[in-house]
Amino acid sequence: MGRPREHDTVTRDRLLAAAARLSADEGWEAVSVRRVADEAGTTTRAVYSLFGSKQGLEEALHEAMFERLGELMAETPRSDDPRGDLLAMRHAYRRWATERPERYAALMRFTGPRAAPRSPAGLALARSATAELREAIARCAEAGQLAERDIDALTVQWRAVAHGLAEFENHGLLEDGDLAWRRVLAALFDGYAAQAH
């Protein structure tokens, strides 16, 4: 039946690597299909054969980002102290957002009403990455340490707060990043706990 798609992924990987490096070094606005193709030693046509469009290439980069978040989330230890676990998760999110600031900022532009429809694989990755966070929050709630009953709402709120901290840190607005993350998330948790009884 002809040549299968997964003959070899060397060109695909080189295009991805070139795009990631250009994006990290000079920002996404410096990433053009021509430059990516040149750096990968091929032509623009390869991008359109392999990814469909420049946006397709960017989505592939985003999927790699979500995989990385899953890795970092899985690395955080799980103890019998749900409050400590929830607070510890900030390290995973913070590291994820700050180790590739350019890519992190680009992720948000793809989410929302005017955004392009995300691929099913990307959606599944994003969902599974937040599953562990949701579980940690649920364990806190079961331990009676949270006033709020809506676990999904709490998960989204945690993510929103972390996102704000991440963007501020990436933009150099946080004087002491580690301290700000600790203080804000601890205060948020303590505030929810204070309403519990």
Added chain:
Amino acid sequence: MGRPREHDTVTRDRLLAAAARLSADEGWEAVSVRRVADEAGTTTRAVYSLFGSKQGLEEALHEAMFERLGELMAETPRSDDPRGDLLAMRHAYRRWATERPERYAALMRFTGPRAAPRSPAGLALARSATAELREAIARCAEAGQLAERDIDALTVQWRAVAHGLAEFENHGLLEDGDLAWRRVLAALFDGYAAQAH
């Protein structure tokens, strides 16, 4: 000594209005110098005479945004309850961020290490807009309702949290926006207050 710069601002205003409308209706990526000039009934050269570049035009839009934030902040009432005042300020920030989502998101891209140097006027506007927030936090601290002594750090943290909520709401990730803003900022404040003694 010849024709002064402020002869009339009609072309300038029309360009600004066209750019704002295009950005709101179809997103900033749909805003091209040609389209803006066409909609304003002039040519691209006018943009470069009046604003220097497309980025200059965007900065003018940002200055209008900061003016609007100042307006909204000034509208929030000031009572003798510092906690209530601080919580009430969320309405100003929330309205500001959500009434022009496209422009709000663009603002962040201009702030940061790789961003273009902002105009002095824009900087002053941004600074004065946060002054009232800082003052409200200082009054809370004076009333002994906050554990933290570093008012500037608290101001930045408040802004970071508000920013995260704003972006999540603009991207349709908050099921009940009003509730999330209230819950998160109240919990944050309560958490800080709980550490006070």
Added chain:
DNA sequence: AGGGTATCGCAACGCCGTTATGGTACGGTG
């Protein structure tokens, strides 16, 4: 061994931001 398809080089299209050139309209000065 051969057919069929995924891959990708080449050249082109229409759009973009930007600018060199020049014409025009207007406020200030004599």
Added chain:
DNA sequence: CACCGTACCATAACGGCGTTGCGATACCCT
């Protein structure tokens, strides 16, 4: 009032962008 210097902006062009039609090639599957 004449006129001059300057701000404003119309025209046309340049290089770069994302994208695509066409053709050649390399490779898996039967």
